Amino acid sequence: MDTLYDRYEIRHQLGKKAGRQTLLAFDRITQQQVILKLLTFSADFVWDDLKQFEREIETLKSLTHPAIPTYLDSFELNSPTQKGFVLVQSYLDAPSLEEHLQAGREFGEIEVKQIVKSLLEILRDLHDRHPPLIHRDIKPSNILLGQSLSKVYLIDFGSVQTLVNQAGKTVTVVGTYGYMPPEQFGGISTPASDLYSVGMTAIALLTGSHPADLPQDNLRIQFTPRTPISQNFMDWLQQITEPHPSQRFISTEHALSTLTTVIERSYFESPNYLKEAVIDSVGMSIKAAVISAGIGTFFALLWGGATGLMLGAFGLMTGILWGSAVGALNGLIVGTISHLKFYSLKNLVHHQLTVTVVSVMSIFVLGVVAFSGTSGSNYSYSSPDFRWVTLPAIIITTIAVQFSNYQLIQKWYRRKRQ
Template sequence: MTGKILAERYEVQRQLGKQTGRQTLLARDLQTQKLVVLKQLFLGSDFEWQDLKLFEREAETLKTLSHPAIPRYLDYLEIDEPDSKGFALVQTYVEGKTLEEHLTAGRTFSESEVKELAKSLLAILRYLHEQNQPVIHRDIKPSNILLHSRSGNSAGQVYLVDFGSVQNQAAKFGGTITVVGTYGYMAPEQFGGRSVPASDLYGLGATLIYLVTGLHPTELPQQDLRIQFADRAGQVNPNLIDWLEWMTEPSLEKRLSSAEEALRSLKNPRPLKKTPMVLEPSGSDIRLIENSEFIEIVIPPEGVSFGLITLFTAALAANLTLLLRFVNGEMDEQHFSIAGSLSVAVAVMFLFSTFRKLRLRIDRQQISSTSHLLGWKWNYSIEPSPTQDICQLEIEQIESKVSQIVIQAGNQKYKLGVKQGLSESEIEWLATELSQWLGVKIQRTLTDGKKKISM
């Protein structure tokens, strides 16, 4: 394909991209000697008229646009050659790598660079949405954003490309639901064929979430269609977290509605909603340690209850009686061994209640739950899990008034509750602290038998 000349004017340099029924080429305009981008749509067995409508719409839209950060329309061709028949759109070539390529190569973006990119892209969207016939891109994502000439603390010149999914108010399909976009970056209303300017804001918000977490939105957990990303965003300012949550609000009525409004709120953040403070319960012996690197909860020994003292005393008395009977030959060795094992079990219970501590620790790498007894340490009922797997924090009320904290990490559940001697007020306090550190909202459920109900 390299060196081939199309329409007696455009010499192909190399292929930039390819997908079913279409390809994108880098070519040289032999009249101007400038590099151009040539997008081809083929008339093949998989051709659909809907594809041609979108292709023609992209060309007609680019004709009407004039912005330094948007490719400029140059030409529209009909290709009629023995090995390829179809259409081609010629537009200006923008040198640079996509955000997707930068991230795949391991590049990271500082908070200031993320804000800089956000402002540049919002300026482009403001231009598009304020046209006489508002232009909605409908496919804002990392692979459709180019960066060029990064220098110093600047993220680089930003370009928005690929208008193949564009919609404007004058070019809606009559009675036809058109679902276009990319899963993970599409606003919920786009799944029903509806697109408004705020739909582009959602795509931009999801793109910026990818920048601050290094994960595609599809790789992040969701709750009520909201992308749960705050705990993966490192040390990003809470105001930026709140703004990104506002940009990706599933409900159109609650989402930022325009690029202008989004720019204003980025520069002047709204007051953050403060989580109601839950004070440490008076007289609690639980030790809570937290900083930017980890949160740790240490639960002291439960203490010896009156019932356990009674049981231990009875076991000790019985053991002495059995020992005397064994010495006097009134009991065989097997029965004495069984009785002794029961006494040892009671002694172990006494030892655990008196000296064993439980420690739940979450740092940036993993969550672990361990037991500590007289210098010994072992995992408490469950193995450690990666912190990035934490997807849910729950206060589960079991049947009557027995509650417990449940932290879901992948397929594993870490639990703290009445079994560890926690009171209801301690459960509320610890759950609130965990919620704030993790950036995960508390869910409340009621389990009645095998049925779990959200509260």
């Protein structure tokens, strides 16, 4: 089927399960890409599928949220080869967290906390409705991640349920094993059930493993040994994934506000990579730059350059200024990257490679900008005297700070293992 009703051009299939297909299509009228969800009356069709399909349509119709797909249309499918129903919704151009995991991406604590925070903000809007709307199938494959950690989208509302009474009793057991809470196996769902699934999703991101594959003790997932995270976040995860719903956070707002406090507290209590990196880098850079500037001055004198005293003073000044600038810049780079991207210290090789590439490129740009502006001075970049003094400082300092970076990052990983 290439075109549906002369309007939707089928591009390719995104997913398929019993009696259901998810397709990416192009709408000839709106000139936009859309998502088509097809429910067909095949041999494995069951009536619960139709109930969930209708529920998703009604739910999307009632929702207007930037982080949830927009309902566009729905109609009956009646072709010679297929019969069923079609839901048309907006296309969100973002991969799922499951796709990121399958591609081998590793998520650090800071990344996971930001993703979870964004997800809880979506759920807060759903749970604050009257009656509350419970998703019941939160997992990595139903969460899309945009170009930033704050761009999180929640999809697949086929399992959604409203809280119809105080007990929150429902009649259909839905969800995904490993992510759904114990009470959901008994057909009971409350907002706390979604919170449990959020916690399990966070654990999956931190460990790279499906929660069902992790060991359990009295229905509690044992993930501590495999996930080096801060104690505050560990406590938060343990509470949100408590087996009994009454022991979890009392509301989505409570979970969100507590997580916000954890994030703020972690910022001040986390290892101060930035301070340590700047101090270490500035010291190494100044020493390397002064020594190399002195070497440059010596060679310039041998070649019959400018007055030795003046050139020596210029070399010393160049070394101190250049070393301070490079040290500060490199320290900021190392500290910032380490805190934001490699906070959990899980990948030494990737950590060192990332820091080296960004640091070398940044120092090169700094050198071009700094020394290209001296052409109007007595010692211009084009003069042999200037080059003999400055070029060794640039080259040797760059090498020195990379060696310093290597030693510092190695020290961090050794300290973590102790």
